[in-house]
Amino acid sequence: MNIPVLTPTRRRPLTHKIVTLAHGGGGSAMRDLIDDVFLAAFSGDGRAAPEDQARFDLAALMAHGDRLAFTTDGFVVDPLFFPGGDIGKLAVCGTVNDLAVGGATPVALSCAVIIEEGLPVETLRQVAASMAQTARAAGVAIATGDTKVVARGACDKLFITTTGIGVVRRGLDVGIDRARPGDVLLVNGLLGDHGAAILNARGDLALETAIESDCAPLNGLIDTLIKAAPGIRMMRDATRGGVAAVVNELAEASAVGVRLRELSLPMRAEVMGFCEILGLDPLYLANEGKILAVVPPEEADAALAALRAHPLGREAAIIGAVTAQRPGRVVMQTRFGGERIVDMLVGDQLPRIC
Amino acid sequence: MCLGIPGQIVAVADEDAMLCVVDVSGVRRAVDVVCVAEPGAPLSDLVGAWVLVHVGFAMSRIDEEEAAATLKVLTEIGEAAAEMEALTQGSVDLGSVDLYPARTQ
Amino acid sequence: MRYVDEFRDPALASALVKEIGAISARLERGRDRPFAIMEVCGGHTHAIFRYGLEGLLPDLVEFVHGPGCPVCVLPMGRVDDCVAIAEREEVIFATFGDAMRVPGSKKSLLQAKADGADVRMVYSPLDALALAKRNPGRQVVFFGLGFETTMPSTALTVLRAAREGVENFSLFCNHITIIPTLRALLEQPDLGIDGFIGPGHVSMVIGTAPYRFIAEEFHKPLVVAGFEPIDLLQSLLMVLRQIEAGTAAIENQYARVVPEHGNPQALKAVEDVYEPRETFEWRGLGSIAGSGVRLRAPYAAFDAEKRFSVPDVKVADPSSCRCGEVLTGAVKPWACPEFGTGCTPETPLGALMVSSEGSCAAYYQYGGVRGEAA
Numbered sequence: 011m012n013i014p015v016l017t018p019t020r021r022r023p024l025t026h027k028i029v030t031l032a033h034g035g036g037g038s039a040m041r042d043l044i045d046d047v048f049l050a051a052f053s054g055d056g057r058a059a060p061e062d063q064a065r066f067d068l069a070a071l072m073a074h075g076d077r078l079a080f081t082t083d084g085f086v087v088d089p090l091f092f093p094g095g096d097i098g099k100l101a102v103c104g105t106v107n108d109l110a111v112g113g114a115t116p117v118a119l120s121c122a123v124i125i126e127e128g129l130p131v132e133t134l135r136q137v138a139a140s141m142a143q144t145a146r147a148a149g150v151a152i153a154t155g156d157t158k159v160v161a162r163g164a165c166d167k168l169f170i171t172t173t174g175i176g177v178v179r180r181g182l183d184v185g186i187d188r189a190r191p192g193d194v195l196l197v198n199g200l201l202g203d204h205g206a207a208i209l210n211a212r213g214d215l216a217l218e219t220a221i222e223s224d225c226a227p228l229n230g231l232i233d234t235l236i237k238a239a240p241g242i243r244m245m246r247d248a249t250r251g252g253v254a255a256v257v258n259e260l261a262e263a264s265a266v267g268v269r270l271r272e273l274s275l276p277m278r279a280e281v282m283g284f285c286e287i288l289g290l291d292p293l294y295l296a297n298e299g300k301i302l303a304v305v306p307p308e309e310a311d312a313a314l315a316a317l318r319a320h321p322l323g324r325e326a327a328i329i330g331a332v333t334a335q336r337p338g339r340v341v342m343q344t345r346f347g348g349e350r351i352v353d354m355l356v357g358d359q360l361p362r363i364c
Numbered sequence: 365m366c367l368g369i370p371g372q373i374v375a376v377a378d379e380d381a382m383l384c385v386v387d388v389s390g391v392r393r394a395v396d397v398v399c400v401a402e403p404g405a406p407l408s409d410l411v412g413a414w415v416l417v418h419v420g421f422a423m424s425r426i427d428e429e430e431a432a433a434t435l436k437v438l439t440e441i442g443e444a445a446a447e448m449e450a451l452t453q454g455s456v457d458l459g460s461v462d463l464y465p466a467r468t469q
Numbered sequence: 470m471r472y473v474d475e476f477r478d479p480a481l482a483s484a485l486v487k488e489i490g491a492i493s494a495r496l497e498r499g500r501d502r503p504f505a506i507m508e509v510c511g512g513h514t515h516a517i518f519r520y521g522l523e524g525l526l527p528d529l530v531e532f533v534h535g536p537g538c539p540v541c542v543l544p545m546g547r548v549d550d551c552v553a554i555a556e557r558e559e560v561i562f563a564t565f566g567d568a569m570r571v572p573g574s575k576k577s578l579l580q581a582k583a584d585g586a587d588v589r590m591v592y593s594p595l596d597a598l599a600l601a602k603r604n605p606g607r608q609v610v611f612f613g614l615g616f617e618t619t620m621p622s623t624a625l626t627v628l629r630a631a632r633e634g635v636e637n638f639s640l641f642c643n644h645i646t647i648i649p650t651l652r653a654l655l656e657q658p659d660l661g662i663d664g665f666i667g668p669g670h671v672s673m674v675i676g677t678a679p680y681r682f683i684a685e686e687f688h689k690p691l692v693v694a695g696f697e698p699i700d701l702l703q704s705l706l707m708v709l710r711q712i713e714a715g716t717a718a719i720e721n722q723y724a725r726v727v728p729e730h731g732n733p734q735a736l737k738a739v740e741d742v743y744e745p746r747e748t749f750e751w752r753g754l755g756s757i758a759g760s761g762v763r764l765r766a767p768y769a770a771f772d773a774e775k776r777f778s779v780p781d782v783k784v785a786d787p788s789s790c791r792c793g794e795v796l797t798g799a800v801k802p803w804a805c806p807e808f809g810t811g812c813t814p815e816t817p818l819g820a821l822m823v824s825s826e827g828s829c830a831a832y833y834q835y836g837g838v839r840g841e842a843a
Binding site: 368401 | 470471472473475480481483484485487488491510511512565592593594595596615616618619621622625668669670671673674696699703706722724725726727728732734735738
Binding site for chain 3: 291342346349361362363
């Protein structure tokens with residue numbers, strides 16, 4: 011694919027140790043910051059000059075499909091670095107995955123950063139390097155960007171917005187409203203890792219665990235899944251609000267019931283322990299490397315096998331089914347044959363004492 | 365009221381401050397053990413013990429024998445149910461009991 | 470997970486459910502209403518919904534969800550006091566997570582935080598004490614709430630603060646005790662409760678003796694229960710067996726955790742640090758004599774109520790709420806005119822919609838299968 015890539019015209023090493031308002035002032039300090047931190051990390055093979063916009067050859071894009079996918083996401087994670095990832099990796103994965111679950115091949119991302127003055131330049135370099143590495147792994151370019159510096163207190167250290175474009179495969183039509191009774195619900199692996207890792211990384215709870223964020227670009231995995239299950243109805247990454255949020259949206263948009271099976275939910279023992287200690291429900295914990303997929307029943311086995319054959323899907327499982335009963339409702343069959351409704355949460359889950 | 369979870373004491377964190385490290389499925393945390401320590405005995409005596417943890421405090425030592433006794437009663441209820449099943453249906457296969465009956469409204 | 474997984478075994482659950490069904494079939498003759506078994510503790514309520522236990526029971530047996538959620542029964546006036554303390558410039562207000570959404574008359578702690586108050590969520594009162602040590606220039610106030618289970622943890626934290634001379638730590642004490650509340654409940658003339666599932670974790674602190682009056686004076690069975698689904702089903706079976714035998718006794722299903730005499734060290738810490746208040750107000754239930762505690766005089770220096778002046782204004786529950794009747798088992802949540810319309814988890818009016826332990830919130834969130842049918 012012919013993707014333009016920004017390349018530095020004159021790289022001047024940045025001598026400052028921390029970012030100041032001058033680095034956002036539009037002058038040479040800003041130019042140096044962009045050159046030395048971002049372009050140095052993101053630069054590719056040097057075909058394009060640093061313009062204000064990335065330009066794409068439409069004919070080349072159309073070779074990959076017939077529709078453009080376009081998405082954007084803001085990232086404000088605290089802390090910036092956490093076990094299994096950092097805000098940069100998250101910013102690339104999040105947008106790549108949002109494109110991929112629509113059936114698109116991700117092509118390019120933009121990256122807008124808002125920096126709180128006082129941020130160490132070294133922190134910024136690490137984040138940029140992480141973004142570049144993740145983008146390479148996902149096979150997308152970071153093709154354009156923007157940098158702003160704000161006064162102390164006006165943002166929290168570093169905010170990143172990534173916007174992405176991709177090309178949707180010809181003939182593929184996935185959507186949250188396309189599930190039908192009889193369809194099968196799959197997930198590509200262990201649930202709740204990211205939410206638990208972040209909550210723990212904040213340190214307020216003084217817990218020690220080896221749980222790492224599952225943050226990963228899923229376009230490769232989704233590629234294999236689509237090939238194995240061409241009739242696939244829906245994919246969504248189960249980020250904020252967890253599995254519960256996605257299945258509820260699915261039930262509502264498709265006007266179907268969803269039946270989850272508690273015993274089938276893949277989860278690591280540490281995450282279960284973490285949830286038991288704090289009284290959290292893992293169904294509501296965020297993931298950053300997990301998709302829920304709905305496939306027609308005849309493609310379920312192939313889909314599961316394809317997911318399990320991929321390194322990011324080894325613990326994939328069939329976790330439930332779409333039904334005609336109680337449209338709009340998600341019912342979980344508990345391990346005792348009891349039932350409970352799985353609703354969306356009002357806000358964030360808060361640890362309980364009772 | 366009162367979320368509590370069993371964990372195993374795996375190390376002494378601070379003898380003077382009466383803190384031990386408890387492990388719950390691989391998640392660890394320092395907890396206050398004043399309520400479960402034998403007065404005068406070293407905290408190392410607690411290592412290996414299972415305790416009930418509530419808001420950072422070990423509140424009770426879990427009694428292995430009592431747990432086993434409860435499970436024994438439960439198993440007997442299970443066996444009695446299976447025998448009853450055998451009497452009424454001529455089968456003792458608990459594995460075939462439908463644990464997930466469809467409950468439609 | 471040891472001591473957990475064994476008590477979540479579906480095969481055992483199946484056997485217990487059959488046995489409960491068999492007893493219920495024998496008891497059915499001549500019965501015009503279901504046996505109402507109250508689980509006192511919010512943790513039990515949570516487990517019942519989480520595992521969908523209600524749907525497994527025969528029609529003749531139903532759980533009534535009791536008043537045992539300390540977050541739900543906190544009156545609005547006390548939340549207002551919390552907010553007033555939290556909004557002071559010098560204060561870091563540390564709290565358990567589930568107390569953050571409880572509405573006061575004007576705002577919750579979560580809203581106060583959004584308005585600029587320094588409110589921190591902690592897992593343990595020990596973490597609040599650590600905050601105080603790390604921030605010597607600030608006043609760290611811990612929001613102490615909970616029943617007898619939680620009381621020793623805050624008492625021990627106060628004792629630790631006293632021993633270590635941490636002067637910038639204090640406790641806003643809202644602890645409540647379950648025994649006077651159970652008595653108040655049992656003294657209601659039209660109480661429709663046939664037996665009780667007793668609170669397991671309160672009992673690991675206080676033991677089983679304090680419940681004797683329930684059997685002796687009120688002739689109701691009570692079984693102290695653990696929190697896993699098998700624990701609850703077994704305890705329910707034990708209560709039903711007592712009903713069938715016509716007995717009323719205090720039994721202990723949770724003997725692996727609950728010693729008969731409770732925990733002496735925990736009780737001593739509570740006794741050292743706290744004394745009963747004449748009365749304490751409960752959301753939905755009104756004032757109950759002897760149901761609250763406060764810090765004793767030697768620990769007055771750690772009493773946030775003494776350190777900071779608080780508004781201490783009583784705020785009446787909304788008049789349309791039927792929380793009190795739901796709490797005593799007189800009506801089901803969905804019988805309240807506000808349920809799901811004026812009162813939702815997002816904008817709770819009454820006590821029981823506040824925390825996920827509250828029976829209204831639990832019904833709303835997990836949609837009790839029977840509730841939906843009704």
